[in-house]
Amino acid sequence: MGVATVSRVLNGHASVRPATRDRVQDAIRALNYRPSSVARNLSLQRTMVVGAVLPWFTNPSAVQRVRGIVEGLSSSDYDLMVFDVESEDRQRRAFELLDRGDRADGLLVVSTLPPESEVERIRAARMPCILVDGVHPLLPCIAVDDVAGGEMATRHLIELGHRRIAHIGDTPPEFRFDWSRDRTRGYERALERAGIASLPEYLREGTRLLHVARGIATELLSLPDRPTAIFAASDTQAFGTLEAARALGIRVPEDLSVIGFDDIDIASYVGLTTVRQPLFESGRRGAELLLRALSGRPVETRTELLPLELIVRSTTGPAPS
Amino acid sequence: MGVATVSRVLNGHASVRPATRDRVQDAIRALNYRPSSVARNLSLQRTMVVGAVLPWFTNPSAVQRVRGIVEGLSSSDYDLMVFDVESEDRQRRAFELLDRGDRADGLLVVSTLPPESEVERIRAARMPCILVDGVHPLLPCIAVDDVAGGEMATRHLIELGHRRIAHIGDTPPEFRFDWSRDRTRGYERALERAGIASLPEYLREGTRLLHVARGIATELLSLPDRPTAIFAASDTQAFGTLEAARALGIRVPEDLSVIGFDDIDIASYVGLTTVRQPLFESGRRGAELLLRALSGRPVETRTELLPLELIVRSTTGPAPS
DNA sequence: CTCCTATTTGGAACCGGTTTCAGACCGGAT
DNA sequence: ATCCGGTCTGAAACCGGTTCCAAATAGGAG
Numbered sequence: 001m002g003v004a005t006v007s008r009v010l011n012g013h014a015s016v017r018p019a020t021r022d023r024v025q026d027a028i029r030a031l032n033y034r035p036s037s038v039a040r041n042l043s044l045q046r047t048m049v050v051g052a053v054l055p056w057f058t059n060p061s062a063v064q065r066v067r068g069i070v071e072g073l074s075s076s077d078y079d080l081m082v083f084d085v086e087s088e089d090r091q092r093r094a095f096e097l098l099d100r101g102d103r104a105d106g107l108l109v110v111s112t113l114p115p116e117s118e119v120e121r122i123r124a125a126r127m128p129c130i131l132v133d134g135v136h137p138l139l140p141c142i143a144v145d146d147v148a149g150g151e152m153a154t155r156h157l158i159e160l161g162h163r164r165i166a167h168i169g170d171t172p173p174e175f176r177f178d179w180s181r182d183r184t185r186g187y188e189r190a191l192e193r194a195g196i197a198s199l200p201e202y203l204r205e206g207t208r209l210l211h212v213a214r215g216i217a218t219e220l221l222s223l224p225d226r227p228t229a230i231f232a233a234s235d236t237q238a239f240g241t242l243e244a245a246r247a248l249g250i251r252v253p254e255d256l257s258v259i260g261f262d263d264i265d266i267a268s269y270v271g272l273t274t275v276r277q278p279l280f281e282s283g284r285r286g287a288e289l290l291l292r293a294l295s296g297r298p299v300e301t302r303t304e305l306l307p308l309e310l311i312v313r314s315t316t317g318p319a320p321s
Numbered sequence: 322m323g324v325a326t327v328s329r330v331l332n333g334h335a336s337v338r339p340a341t342r343d344r345v346q347d348a349i350r351a352l353n354y355r356p357s358s359v360a361r362n363l364s365l366q367r368t369m370v371v372g373a374v375l376p377w378f379t380n381p382s383a384v385q386r387v388r389g390i391v392e393g394l395s396s397s398d399y400d401l402m403v404f405d406v407e408s409e410d411r412q413r414r415a416f417e418l419l420d421r422g423d424r425a426d427g428l429l430v431v432s433t434l435p436p437e438s439e440v441e442r443i444r445a446a447r448m449p450c451i452l453v454d455g456v457h458p459l460l461p462c463i464a465v466d467d468v469a470g471g472e473m474a475t476r477h478l479i480e481l482g483h484r485r486i487a488h489i490g491d492t493p494p495e496f497r498f499d500w501s502r503d504r505t506r507g508y509e510r511a512l513e514r515a516g517i518a519s520l521p522e523y524l525r526e527g528t529r530l531l532h533v534a535r536g537i538a539t540e541l542l543s544l545p546d547r548p549t550a551i552f553a554a555s556d557t558q559a560f561g562t563l564e565a566a567r568a569l570g571i572r573v574p575e576d577l578s579v580i581g582f583d584d585i586d587i588a589s590y591v592g593l594t595t596v597r598q599p600l601f602e603s604g605r606r607g608a609e610l611l612l613r614a615l616s617g618r619p620v621e622t623r624t625e626l627l628p629l630e631l632i633v634r635s636t637t638g639p640a641p642s
Numbered sequence: 643c644t645c646c647t648a649t650t651t652g653g654a655a656c657c658g659g660t661t662t663c664a665g666a667c668c669g670g671a672t
Numbered sequence: 673a674t675c676c677g678g679t680c681t682g683a684a685a686c687c688g689g690t691t692c693c694a695a696a697t698a699g700g701a702g
Contacts, residue, residue, distance in 0.1 A: 002682035007660055015680060017668095032442070038423035039658035042359050042687050049418075058388045067379045070405050079414060082403040084391055093400060097370075102359035102688090121353070239590060266587050269560060323652035328690055336650060338698090360688035363657050423658090 001027070010035055041102060050290060051104035053083045053094050055112050059208065059236065060264040061279050065110055065132060068283025076291050078105070085112070101127045106290045108132055110283070128293035132286035140293075141303040142286050144277045149308045150186020150231070151193075153259045153275045156310055157229040158194045161319035162257060165191065166202035166220050166227035168213055168237050183233050183261060202227055206237070213240030221248050221256070228256060228319050235260035235267050235274055242272075242315065253317030263311055271314040278306045322348070331356055362423060371611060372425035374404045374415050376433050380529065380557065381585040382600050386431055386453060389604025397612050399426070406433070422448045427611045429453055430460075431604070449614035453607035461614075462624040463607050465598045470629045471507020471552070474580045474596050477631055478550040479515045482640035483578060486512065487523035487541045487548035489534055489558050504554050504582060523548055527558070534561030542569050542577070549577060549640050556581035556588050556595055563593070563636065574638030584632055592635040599627045 001024065008016050009024040016024075027033075041047045052069055054062050066082065073080055081104060085091035095118045098104050106128040113134050114122070122129045123138060131141040157165050169184045184203070191198045201223060206212040213232060217240060220227055232238035238260030242252060250256050260267065263276035285304070293299045322345065329337050330345040337345075348354075362368045373390055375383055387403065394401055402425060406412035416439045419425050427449040434455050435443070443450050444459060452462040478486050490505045505524070512519045522544060527533040534553060538561060541548055553559035559581030563573060571577050581588065584597035606625070614620045 003659075004661075004682055004684095005680085008681090011660085017680060020680075032445070034417070034421055034442070036363075036421050036423045036658050037418055038359055038363050038421075039687090040660080042357075042363055042658080042689090043660045045687075058384055058391070063379055063384055066405070070379075070407060074407065079411070079418065080405060082405070084387070084401060084403070086391060086395065090400070096355070097358055097400065100355055100357050100359075102357045121355070124353070243590070266590075269564070269587075270591070324689075325652060325654095325691075326650085329651090332690085338650060341650075357688050360657090361690080363659090364688080364690045366657075 045102075047103060047105050048077055049079045049081050049104045050106045050108060050287075050294075051081050051083060051094075051098045052108040052110060053085060053091070053098070053112065053114075054110035055085050055091070056208070057082065057084045060266070061234070061262045062111060064264065064279035065283035065286075068280040068285070069108060069110075069132075069287045070283075071280070072284040072287025072291070078291070078294070091115075099125065099127065101125050106130075106294050108283075108286050108290055109134060110286075128290055128299070130286045130290045130293070130299075132282050135303050138301060140289055140299050140301050142282045142289070142306065143303055144282075144306050144308055146182035147186040147189065149261060149275045149277065150183035150233075151190040152186070152308060152310055153183075153231045153261060154187045154190035155194075156273070156312070156316065157231060157257055157259060158190060158196070160229070160257060160316060162229040163196055163319070164202070164225065164227045165196070165229045165231060166204065167231045167233070168216050168220075168241065169203070169205045169233045170208055170237075171205050187231055208234055208236060210236050210240040210243075213237035214244045215240075217241040217244035218248065221245060221250060229316070230256065230258050232258065232260050235262045235264045235272060238272055238274065238315075239266075239270070242270075252315050255320055257316040257319070259316055267311075268313070273313045273316040274311050276309045276311045282306055366423075368424060368426050369398055370400045370402050370425045371427045371429060371608075371615075372402050372404060372415075372419045373429040373431060374406060374412070374419070374433065374435075375431035376406050376412070377529070378403065378405050381587070382555070382583045383432060385585065385600035386604035386607075389601040389606070390429060390431075390453075390608045391604075392601070393605040393608025394612070399612070399615070412436075420446065420448065422446050427451075427615050429604075429607050429611055430455060431607075449611055449620070451607045451611045451614070451620075453603050456624050459622060461610055461620050461622050463603045463610070463627065464624055465603075465627050465629055467503030468507040468510065470582060470596045470598065471504035471554075472511040473507070473629060473631055474504075474552045474582060475508045475511035476515075477594070477633070477637065478552060478578055478580060479511060479517070481550070481578060481637060483550040484517055484640065485523070485546065485548045486517070486550045486552060487525065488552045488554070489537050489541075489562065490524070490526045490554045491529050491558075492526050508552055529555055529557060531557050531561040531564075534558035535565045536561075538562040538565035539569065542566060542571060550637070551577065551579050553579065553581050556583045556585045556593060559593055559595065559636075560587075560591070563591075573636050576641055578637040578640070580637055588632075589634070594634045594637040595632050597630045597632045603627055 006024055009021050083094040085094050099118055099121050109131050111133045129139055131139050135141045135143050167187045188198055204216045206216045230241050232241050238258050241258050245252050245256050260272050260274040263274045267274050289299050327345055330342050404415040406415050420439055420442050429451055431453045450460055452460050456462045456464050488508045509519055525537045527537045551562050553562050559579050562579050566573050566577050581593050581595040584595045588595050610620050
């Protein structure tokens, strides 16, 4: 029996006599044989796997996006392989592993930007690749208008009568990633439009981590002329802010209003006012576009903006008089 | 120039004349060449990737474990590939992809049990495999004593004077997974030891999802003789219980005590009393054992139990008189 | 300028599949 | 019994690397 016949049986290919097929299947069972998927991929030039590259998938919003991806892929024959890249180095390695197209047929890059050299390579290899929560002129992208979001959050505070509004942003240079800067820009624009001077001591940056934000918030709230409202660039940072306020005995929302960004699961539980972005939907839609590209249908290389929505709960209120 | 030479240059192998090496590297640059990692794996029989298989990594405790895995692997040369298996079918497929050892060198199976046939295959292929949050007699395992944990939680409530104690468990048959049953057993044992009869209407099951638990809790709290304490099999379910209580206007902990299990991030924020299990540590330790196995050192096939700890916060209090 | 040996180099086999292609086999018609 | 067409089958080439081994080359000694 030749290997060709075995291959035909395994792939349910046409024209194998039933008698032969049975004989092959018996042998397979007897030997407890399973074909090597890697050898198969090598030969087929196709893996039926899509790769997702994302930093800190430990964080709640990333998890939510991945859930969307899983959902979007669930009806397809593709499996998902997630690469967590906690450092620039790991990110480079992930792309080295993936961009040849021999480990995954398509790529979802979430909340990070691939190095420029990789973008070129990906395009040269005609490997389908969708950006989720990131924008690049040469790739299809799913994103939100962070400037508008930052403005939306800040305007909400202004409309409540706040004038001393602080902002806790994210440190920009992580994985060439700049949504936080855009939200900050929205914050500045809202202040400007309302004719409020922006104070440098009200504009702070820290990592996305909760305890860092708590530290920064503690400093902000200890200022001689402390802010009456804080716009945190993410819900996680907003929670850090709330903890700081609680520790200092500052009442929310009576003495301090806090607004976040994302609307992660816990936000509704805790009653956090926030700007909701469709996290789950971004992943689902990204997967949808990727599947379309994988099926050979064309996908426009343009940025698709998902809607933002202000969710008012109980951590914002009128400015104290 | 032969392919052998190129291969030697790429792998920094010995004895390539500098002049030749430079010539090869120039060619590589000129062609923008990158070797196929899959072909390399096929030839080398080694991938430098470890696979993690876990269900619902959407859920907070799984995320925490994965964080531990990432941490445990970070100092090694291995990359992590995560397979989310939301259904039995996907689980089967994940193992089919992984157990030949040509896609990953080692396996971490988290919060699920591999099908028996796969266990056999994994052992036959001598593929290193560690179970995290799961127990199998033929594999090294990292776990906690769920019976003891369930007993610990229940005893805490009993010691506070509660007698009408309900329990919300998990539906057992998901991915051959039974920690919830063990926690329930601990619950029953604690009641028995205290001489409290267990009432069938106090013992309920639901999926791990928050809103399902909320529904069940609402039913429990609407019983004519409603419980004064509820032990939820996971923190997520405890939150559902708290929401139900809040909606019904039942004060916690004055009218109702609630205890969870896991101690996920938000638990401390919300002040949930719970039984802490070392989630992060379980992943880190699993990765550590896997790395040891991958390096050829022996790993005992025994179950390593991590410690549990009762964390008393503000959702439990003395039974109402 | 030879000769000899140590170092470099390239050819070929292999990893484990898929697929092309030509030959083997089958049954029916003459 | 022979021939014919169509259906099955297996040998061989390929995917893209690594590595063994033998041939080619370089450099030092005589």
